[in-house]
Amino acid sequence: MKARVHVMLKDGVLDPQGEAVRHALGAMGFDGVDGVRQGKVIELDLADGTSEARIAEMCERLLANTVIESYRIETL
Amino acid sequence: MRAAVIVFPGSNCDRDLAVALEAAGIETTMVWHKDTALPEGTDLVGVPGGFSYGDYLRCGAIAATSPVIGAVIRHAERGGYVLGVCNGFQILTETGLLPGALLRNAGLKYICRTVPLTVGTADSVFTAGYAAGERIDVPIAHHDGNYIADAGTLDRLEGEDRVAFRYGDNPNGSVRDIAGILSENRRVLGMMPHPERAADRGHGGTDGQRLFAHLTAAMDPA
Numbered sequence: 455m456k457a458r459v460h461v462m463l464k465d466g467v468l469d470p471q472g473e474a475v476r477h478a479l480g481a482m483g484f485d486g487v488d489g490v491r492q493g494k495v496i497e498l499d500l501a502d503g504t505s506e507a508r509i510a511e512m513c514e515r516l517l518a519n520t521v522i523e524s525y526r527i528e529t530l
Numbered sequence: 531m532r533a534a535v536i537v538f539p540g541s542n543c544d545r546d547l548a549v550a551l552e553a554a555g556i557e558t559t560m561v562w563h564k565d566t567a568l569p570e571g572t573d574l575v576g577v578p579g580g581f582s583y584g585d586y587l588r589c590g591a592i593a594a595t596s597p598v599i600g601a602v603i604r605h606a607e608r609g610g611y612v613l614g615v616c617n618g619f620q621i622l623t624e625t626g627l628l629p630g631a632l633l634r635n636a637g638l639k640y641i642c643r644t645v646p647l648t649v650g651t652a653d654s655v656f657t658a659g660y661a662a663g664e665r666i667d668v669p670i671a672h673h674d675g676n677y678i679a680d681a682g683t684l685d686r687l688e689g690e691d692r693v694a695f696r697y698g699d700n701p702n703g704s705v706r707d708i709a710g711i712l713s714e715n716r717r718v719l720g721m722m723p724h725p726e727r728a729a730d731r732g733h734g735g736t737d738g739q740r741l742f743a744h745l746t747a748a749m750d751p752a
Contacts, residue, residue, distance in 0.1 A: 463633075467678060470636050470703070516595060519588055519624065521631045522678060 455500050456530040457509050461518045462493035493523075531746050533558045534568050535576040536602065538593045543579035543615065543726060550726040551576065554742035563596040573749050574611040575602050577618030579671070579724060589632060589674045590620030599625055611749055612718040613656065616672055619710070619720035628711055628720045629687070630679030635672070636703025642671040644735065646698030647709055647723060651691045654716045655748035659740035665698060666737035668723040675722040677704035677711075687711055694719055 463469045469491050476490040496517055498509065509527050518525040533556045537544045544560065551558045551574075558576075559569050568575065583592035593599070599621075606612050606627050614622040622628045635641060644667050649660040660666065679687070684706055687693055695710035702722075710721025725738025 467633070468636070468703070470634050470638050470676075474638055516587070516591065519591065519631055521623070521629075522633065 455502050455504060457498045457500055457504070458528040458530060459496040459498065459509070459513055459517050460493060460526040460528065461496065461513075461523050462491060462525075463522055464524050467522050531556045531573055531749060532569065532571050533574040533576055534561045534572045535559070535578055536561050536563060536598055537578070538563045538580065538582035538596065540582045540584055541578050541580035541617070543617075543724065544576075546724075546726045547576045547578045547613075547615065550729040550738070550742045551745075553729065554739075555746050556742070561598060563593070563598045566597045566601060568598075568601045568605055572605065572610065574613060574745065575605055577602070577612065577614040577621050579616030579618060582617055582621065585674075588624070590617060590622075590624040593617075593621045594624035603627065606713070606718050609715060609717060611655065611745075612713075614718070614720040615724055615726065616670075616675075616722055619722055620674065622718065622720040627718050628713060629683045630677055630711070632674050632722070633676040633678050633703075634674050635676050635701070637701075640671075640673040641675075641701050642669070643701075644669045644728070645701055645723065647695045648698055650693035650696050650710075651712070653691060654694060654712050654719065655745055656712075656719045656741050657694050658748050659744035667728065667735050668695075668725055668738050669727045669735075670701060670723050671727075672702070672722055675702040675704065677708045677722070679705065684708075690714070692716070695721055695723065 472490040472492040513525040649664045692712040696707040725741040728735040728738035
């Protein structure tokens with residue numbers, strides 16, 4: 455089985471990289487881009503039957519820093 | 531007085547840190563990240579700057595899971611001293627020994643220059659050689675030094691006099707100008723500036739030297 459983990463900076467945590475992308479889009483003439491947040495996607499190739507709780511533990515302990523980041527697990 | 535400096539793949543300030551400690555009269559051993567124990571009688575653990583594990587995933591994240599870190603956490607929990615500089619500070623936040631996190635610099639650029647700092651407190655073995663409010667010059671060299679923590683944590687750090695150093699002219703966006711913080715028991719210090727790069731006249735400045743010079747006199751055995 456596969457799972458995809460989406461890691462994003464929490465709301466309220468300034469994302470300087472996302473801001474730089476937003477500025478660049480504006481400079482290229484893409485109007486109306488009010489905000490950009492940049493995160494990461496981690497794909498996991500897992501043994502069948504790996505529980506979502508187990509994946510959440512991986513997120514809590516390594517894949518995300520929950521001080522600044524939130525995560526969402528998508529099993530495929 | 532004995533120190534252990536941890537060496538991760540990608541550490542690049544480990545030898546500088548050891549030289550500064552040795553110059554202060556502290557017997558220093560290098561410890562490989564795969565070791566699971568610290569040398570007998572270690573009083574201080576130095577977690578050096580660099581790019582441990584290539585900064586993969588997040589700065590310090592992989593290092594915080596390495597075999598030696600369990601021993602470092604046990605050392606800290608029994609009251610041992612820990613000094614984390616730059617990537618070492620990032621690693622200490624990733625382990626949870628220090629609160630908060632270090633984000634990408636607000637200006638997105640890697641910054642390598644000497645910056646003015648204000649000493650936040652003289653109440654720790656690391657800062658006792660300074661006066662609170664004193665201005666010193668220490669180099670920074672980082673891409674991810676933008677300190678962040680929630681408001682409650684920040685209020686607590688300030689209320690408990692645990693901000694060790696503040697930037698005089700905030701270079702990276704750190705909340706409340708924070709450059710270095712102490713643990714609750716004041717024995718773990720994490721800081722982005724590099725005192726070991728201002729510890730010898732050949733460095734062009736010696737304001738970091740007092741941090742090391744004072745340790746021998748001040749440390750209680752853990």
